[in-house]
Amino acid sequence: MSEPNQPDASSAPSKPAGPPGPPAQPPLQGGQLALATFAVALATFMNVLDTSIANVAIPTISGNLGVSVDEGTWVITVFAASNAVSIPLTGWFTQRFGQIKLFVGAILGFVIASWLCGVAPSLPILLFARVLQGVVAGPLIPLSQAILLSSWPKAKSSTALALWAMTATVGPIAGPALGGWITDSYSWSWIFYINIPVGIFAAGVTWMIYRTRETPTRKLPIDIVGLGLLITWVASLQIMLDKGKDLDWFGSPVIVALAVTAVISFAFFLVWELTEPNPIVDLRLFTQRNFLGGTIAISVAYGVFFGNLVLLPQWMQEYLNYRSVDAGLVTAPLGIFAVILAPVMGRVLPRSDARIIATLAFVGFAIVFFMRSNYVVEIDTWHLVLPTLLQGIPMAMFFVPLTAIILSGQPGPKVPAAAGLSNFVRVFCGAVGTSIAGTAWNSRTILHHERLTEQANANNPVFAQQIDNTQTLLHVSPSTSNALFDFTVNTQAAMMGLNDIFYASAIIFVLIIPLIWITRPARGGGGADASGAH
Structure with missing residues (x-):
C-alpha cells in the first residue's frame, strides 16, 4: 500500500531542533x-x-x-x-x-x-x-x-x-x-x-x-522506558486479539492476563510519554x-x-x-x-x-x-x-x-x-x-x-425429506447426504x-x-x- 506525502516521516524523537536534514547537495541529474x-x-x-x-x-x-x-x-x-x-x-x-x-x-x-x-x-x-x-x-x-x-x-x-x-x-x-x-x-x-x-x-x-x-x-x-512500554502494550494487545478466539476470550486466564498487561502498560505509556x-x-x-x-x-x-x-x-x-x-x-x-x-x-x-x-x-x-x-x-x-x-x-x-x-x-x-x-x-x-x-x-x-440449522433434525419432516431426496437423486449414502447438507450450510x-x-x-x-x-x-x-x- 502506498503511503504518499510522508517524505520526512522519520518519526524522530521530539527534539526541539528537529532532525537534521540532508546537507546542501546539488540535485542528481x-x-x-x-x-x-x-x-x-x-x-x-x-x-x-x-x-x-x-x-x-x-x-x-x-x-x-x-x-x-x-x-x-x-x-x-x-x-x-x-x-x-x-x-x-x-x-x-x-x-x-x-x-x-x-x-x-x-x-x-x-x-x-x-x-x-x-x-x-x-x-x-x-x-x-x-x-x-x-x-x-x-x-x-x-x-x-x-x-x-x-x-x-x-x-x-x-x-x-x-x-x-x-x-x-x-x-x-x-x-x-x-x-x-x-x-x-x-x-x-x-x-x-x-x-x-x-x-x-x-x-x-x-x-x-x-x-x-x-x-x-x-x-x-x-x-528506553517508553520503548519498552510501547512494545509491551502493542505485543500484549496483538497476541490477545490473535489468540482470543482460540482460547475462548475472557474465559481464558491467558487472555485476561494479556488484557490486563495491555491496559496497565498502555496507561503507564501515556503518563510516561507525556512527561x-x-x-x-x-x-x-x-x-x-x-x-x-x-x-x-x-x-x-x-x-x-x-x-x-x-x-x-x-x-x-x-x-x-x-x-x-x-x-x-x-x-x-x-x-x-x-x-x-x-x-x-x-x-x-x-x-x-x-x-x-x-x-x-x-x-x-x-x-x-x-x-x-x-x-x-x-x-x-x-x-x-x-x-x-x-x-x-x-x-x-x-x-x-x-x-x-x-x-x-x-x-x-x-x-x-x-x-x-x-x-x-x-x-x-x-x-x-x-x-x-x-x-x-x-x-x-x-x-x-446455528440459525440455518435450527430446524435441521430428524424430527423435522421437511429436513428428512430433503435428505432422502438427496440420497435418491445422487445415489449416495445417508452419511454422505448429511455431509453435503453440512457443506452447503x-x-x-x-x-x-x-x-x-x-x-x-x-x-x-x-x-x-x-x-x-x-x-x-x-x-x-x-x-x-x-x-x-x-
Missing part, C-alpha cells in the same frame, strides 16, 4: 537521477509487495505448516504490529547512523529476514522472521521519500513523490497476482525469496550513488485538531480496509474453490485506478479542500463495501472484480488528502514526528483491523450456521457472515466522515507542501 529514483522506489515496492503478496498465500502456508487459517493470518498481523513499533525509532536511528546507512542497512536486513521467512520449517519460526522483517521495514517508507526529495530539484518535488507513489501503488496490483502464481506454480517460500535479488540490487545501487551524500549524525538520548523530555512518540500532537481528526480517520479507515483485504482472498479460496493465483487476479485490479489517478491527485489537491476529497473517498469506500454486502454463494468472477476495480478510485483519494490534513499547520521541526506518529497509529490499526475482521467473520459465521453461513462484515465496514466509513470535518481547512491544498518540509 540525467541517468544518475533516473537510476537512483528507480532503486529507491524499488526498495519501497519490495516492502509494499511483501505486505500484499502473502494475503493470497495464507491458506497454502497454513496447510503446509499444519496450522489453521486463523493462525496463518498471524503471518500478516505480526508483520504489521512489529512494523508499527519500529516506525517511531526511525528518526533516532537516522540521526545516530545517517540516512543512507540506515536505509541501505534496512534493505539488507529485509533481505535477510525474507530468506529466514522462506526457509522457516514451522509457524513459530516463520512468525519470528516476519517480526524481524517488520522491524527492519520501518525506515524504508519514510526514508525512501526523504532520499528522493533530496535528489530532485525542489521545484520538481511533487513529480518525485508522484513517481514514488505510482511505484508503491503497483504493489496492490502485482502482490496478490504474483503471490498466487508463485504459490500455485512453485512454493509459498518463493514469495519471500524474490525479495533477495530485488533488495540486493536496490541496496547496491543506492549505496553506489548516495554514499557521498550521507546526512550528519549526532548522539541523542533514546526513551518525558525526549519521548519515543510525541503524544502532545493529539492536542491539535487536524492531527487528532486526521489520524483517527486515516487509521480507522485503513484498519477496516486492510482487514477486508485479507478476508476476501481467504473466502474465495476456502469456499469458492479459487486457486491462489485466481484469488490474486481477482484482487489485483485494486491498484489500477490508484495508479492512474495518482498524478491527477497531485494536480487537483493544491487547488481543492482536502476535506472534500477525503469525504468523497470515504463515500466511495462505503459504496464499494455495500456492493460486496450483497454477494451470494453463486457469484461470478466479474461481480467479484467490479467492486475491487472501483475501490481503486477512493484509494487514490484517500491517503494524500488525509496525510495533508494531518501535516497541515505543523511547524517544520514537527513534521517528521507528526508523520511518524500518524504512520504508527495507522499501521498498528491495520494489524488490529485484520485480527478483529477475522474474529468477527468467524463469530458471524457461527451465528448464521457452512458455505452459506460463511457467505452471510462475510456480508455482515462488508455491511458493517460500509457503515463505519460513513460514521467516521465527521472526523474529517472537525479539522480546519488546510491552505494550499490541505498542506500538500508539508510533504516536503524538513
Whole structure:
C-alpha cells in the first residue's frame, strides 16, 4: 500500500531542533537521477509487495505448516504490529547512523529476514522472521521519500513523490497476482525469496550513488522506558486479539492476563510519554485538531480496509474453490485506478479542500463495501472484480488528502514526528483491523450456521425429506447426504457472515466522515507542501 506525502516521516524523537536534514547537495541529474529514483522506489515496492503478496498465500502456508487459517493470518498481523513499533525509532536511528546507512542497512536486513521467512520449517519460526522483517521495514517508507526529495530539484518535488507513489501503488496490483502464481506454480517460500535479488540490487545501487551524500549524525538520548512500554502494550494487545478466539476470550486466564498487561502498560505509556523530555512518540500532537481528526480517520479507515483485504482472498479460496493465483487476479485490479489517478491527485489537491476529497473517498469506500454486502454463494468472477476495480478510485483519494490534513499547520521541526506518529497509529490499526475482521467473520459465521440449522433434525419432516431426496437423486449414502447438507450450510453461513462484515465496514466509513470535518481547512491544498518540509 502506498503511503504518499510522508517524505520526512522519520518519526524522530521530539527534539526541539528537529532532525537534521540532508546537507546542501546539488540535485542528481540525467541517468544518475533516473537510476537512483528507480532503486529507491524499488526498495519501497519490495516492502509494499511483501505486505500484499502473502494475503493470497495464507491458506497454502497454513496447510503446509499444519496450522489453521486463523493462525496463518498471524503471518500478516505480526508483520504489521512489529512494523508499527519500529516506525517511531526511525528518526533516532537516522540521526545516530545517517540516512543512507540506515536505509541501505534496512534493505539488507529485509533481505535477510525474507530468506529466514522462506526457509522457516514451522509457524513459530516463520512468525519470528516476519517480526524481524517488520522491524527492519520501518525506515524504508519514510526514508525512501526523504532520499528522493533530496535528489530532485525542489521545484520538481511533487513529480518525485508522484513517481514514488505510482511505484508503491503497483504493489496492490502485482502482490496478490504474483503471490498466487508463485504459490500455485512453485512454493509459498518463493514469495519471500524474490525479495533477495530485488533488495540486493536496490541496496547496491543506492549505496553506489548516495554514499557521498550521507546526512550528519549526532548522539541523542533514546526513551528506553517508553520503548519498552510501547512494545509491551502493542505485543500484549496483538497476541490477545490473535489468540482470543482460540482460547475462548475472557474465559481464558491467558487472555485476561494479556488484557490486563495491555491496559496497565498502555496507561503507564501515556503518563510516561507525556512527561518525558525526549519521548519515543510525541503524544502532545493529539492536542491539535487536524492531527487528532486526521489520524483517527486515516487509521480507522485503513484498519477496516486492510482487514477486508485479507478476508476476501481467504473466502474465495476456502469456499469458492479459487486457486491462489485466481484469488490474486481477482484482487489485483485494486491498484489500477490508484495508479492512474495518482498524478491527477497531485494536480487537483493544491487547488481543492482536502476535506472534500477525503469525504468523497470515504463515500466511495462505503459504496464499494455495500456492493460486496450483497454477494451470494453463486457469484461470478466479474461481480467479484467490479467492486475491487472501483475501490481503486477512493484509494487514490484517500491517503494524500488525509496525510495533508494531518501535516497541515505543523511547524517544520514537527513534521517528521507528526508523520511518524500518524504512520504508527495507522499501521498498528491495520494489524488490529485484520485480527478483529477475522474474529468477527468467524463469530458471524457461527451465528448464521446455528440459525440455518435450527430446524435441521430428524424430527423435522421437511429436513428428512430433503435428505432422502438427496440420497435418491445422487445415489449416495445417508452419511454422505448429511455431509453435503453440512457443506452447503457452512458455505452459506460463511457467505452471510462475510456480508455482515462488508455491511458493517460500509457503515463505519460513513460514521467516521465527521472526523474529517472537525479539522480546519488546510491552505494550499490541505498542506500538500508539508510533504516536503524538513
